[in-house]
Amino acid sequence: MLRLTFTVLYALVALAAARQLPQSAYIEELLQTSNFDPRHSDDLQEDARLDVPELVRKYNYPLEVHSVTTKDGYILEMHRIPHGRDANNTPNRKKPIVFLMHGLLSSSADWITMGPGTAFAYILAEAGFDVWLGNARGNYYSRKHLRLKPDALLNTAFWEFSWDEIGNIDLPSMIDYALEYTGKDKLHYIGHSQGTTAFFVMCSLRPEYNEKIIAMHAFAPVAYMAHNRSPLLNTLAPHAKNLESIGALIGIGEFLPNNKIMTWAGQALCRDEVVFQPICSSIMFLVGGWNEEQFNATMFPVILGHTPAGAAVRQFVHYGQGIADKGFRRYDHGSLKNLRVYGSRKPPNYDLSNVVVPAFLHYSDNDPLAHVNDVDRLFRELGAGIKIRVPMTFFSHLDFIWGIDAKTLLYDRVINLMRSVDPQA
Numbered sequence: 001m002l003r004l005t006f007t008v009l010y011a012l013v014a015l016a017a018a019r020q021l022p023q024s025a026y027i028e029e030l031l032q033t034s035n036f037d038p039r040h041s042d043d044l045q046e047d048a049r050l051d052v053p054e055l056v057r058k059y060n061y062p063l064e065v066h067s068v069t070t071k072d073g074y075i076l077e078m079h080r081i082p083h084g085r086d087a088n089n090t091p092n093r094k095k096p097i098v099f100l101m102h103g104l105l106s107s108s109a110d111w112i113t114m115g116p117g118t119a120f121a122y123i124l125a126e127a128g129f130d131v132w133l134g135n136a137r138g139n140y141y142s143r144k145h146l147r148l149k150p151d152a153l154l155n156t157a158f159w160e161f162s163w164d165e166i167g168n169i170d171l172p173s174m175i176d177y178a179l180e181y182t183g184k185d186k187l188h189y190i191g192h193s194q195g196t197t198a199f200f201v202m203c204s205l206r207p208e209y210n211e212k213i214i215a216m217h218a219f220a221p222v223a224y225m226a227h228n229r230s231p232l233l234n235t236l237a238p239h240a241k242n243l244e245s246i247g248a249l250i251g252i253g254e255f256l257p258n259n260k261i262m263t264w265a266g267q268a269l270c271r272d273e274v275v276f277q278p279i280c281s282s283i284m285f286l287v288g289g290w291n292e293e294q295f296n297a298t299m300f301p302v303i304l305g306h307t308p309a310g311a312a313v314r315q316f317v318h319y320g321q322g323i324a325d326k327g328f329r330r331y332d333h334g335s336l337k338n339l340r341v342y343g344s345r346k347p348p349n350y351d352l353s354n355v356v357v358p359a360f361l362h363y364s365d366n367d368p369l370a371h372v373n374d375v376d377r378l379f380r381e382l383g384a385g386i387k388i389r390v391p392m393t394f395f396s397h398l399d400f401i402w403g404i405d406a407k408t409l410l411y412d413r414v415i416n417l418m419r420s421v422d423p424q425a
Contacts, residue, residue: 105308
């Protein structure tokens with residue numbers, strides 16, 4: 001226990017020292033002074049450095065940047081691809097809206113990282129959808145607040161949130177904005193991992209939002225995690241509360257922010273023909289499940305240029321609480337604060353029967369984070385759930401967004417399903 005505490009403490013201090021955002025000049029300097037083979041792809045380097053708006057525009061897709069301020073002061077940035085480049089490329093307000101929400105430690109970049117023809121946001125735009133990409137509070141694109149500062153010295157007030165607030169406040173704010181801006185009444189929702197958790201939170205706590213969703217597609221749905229097989233999360237779960245307490249004590253509330261060190265690692269250590277690339281893959285698989293055949297390791301520099309994108313320590317703590325008590329409950333602040341916030345000493349369960357919008361649960365047999373048994377329990381408790389297994393035995397958690405064959409195994413089917421329930425699609 002003591003060793004784990006000091007390990008976590010060391011990691012938090014190291015993360016605090018690496019908070020600055022990617023800078024191309026610095027990355028170039030590191031690459032030039034490295035002892036590694038100097039050969040690298042100029043295109044991959046550029047894609048690793050560009051932010052989402054720059055990256056989308058580089059590939060000649062239209063991109064709009066929108067922001068919305070939540071009722072508790074967080075300023076969230078959204079990215080919109082209103083139409084396609086090669087097909088369905090005429091601006092048209094009648095296009096059906098699809099809202100995409102990223103997972104833990106991620107951002108809107110997840111949906112465009114792998115490039116045109118492969119990344120889901122581009123595929124949706126070409127298929128005739130008005131694509132909106134959300135960003136949760138605290139990630140690279142949503143690190144702003146009307147009063148609080150994310151990098152305040154010895155003050156973690158900005159980071160006192162979990163995916164409870166993301167589902168209860170952020171999602172409704174972004175969905176309302178997108179609908180009002182486009183003049184639509186409803187939209188399609190697609191989430192990956194934490195993006196599914198937040199949706200279940202939203203419709204459990206604010207069931208009126210069922211009326212604003214045509215259908216929901218959950219990629220690797222995460223609510224219950226009693227059977228998860230992640231070595232990292234299962235190791236941290238019993239000590240989750242200590243992790244947040246230590247971070248608060250030394251003034252750190254953020255975990256794994258997007259920084260120039262990770263971008264450099266992708267360029268220098270994880271690119272093709274570098275001896276360390278298999279180690280990079282092993283670390284990735286340790287977190288998200290092993291499926292070497294579906295992972296395009298050549299894209300490592302681009303992936304690490306955008307991921308991780310930062311999250312609050314409390315988001316991990318909340319998942320840890322669910323693993324420990326095998327439930328799906330609101331954040332446990334401790335009995336006294338729970339009494340003040342919830343009116344009970346224990347946090348209440350999320351009422352999944354309130355989720356009555358058609359929810360398609362896309363799951364896989366090899367996903368260590370969205371285990372089949374936990375997906376089954378979620379399915380039984382939802383008001384309207386449909387389970388759909390990805391037809392590949394070893395398809396895993398990260399393959400839902402970066403898998404080589406994700407288009408044929410998943411995306412094409414999702415588009416067909418959206419069209420089947422929406423006459424405008």
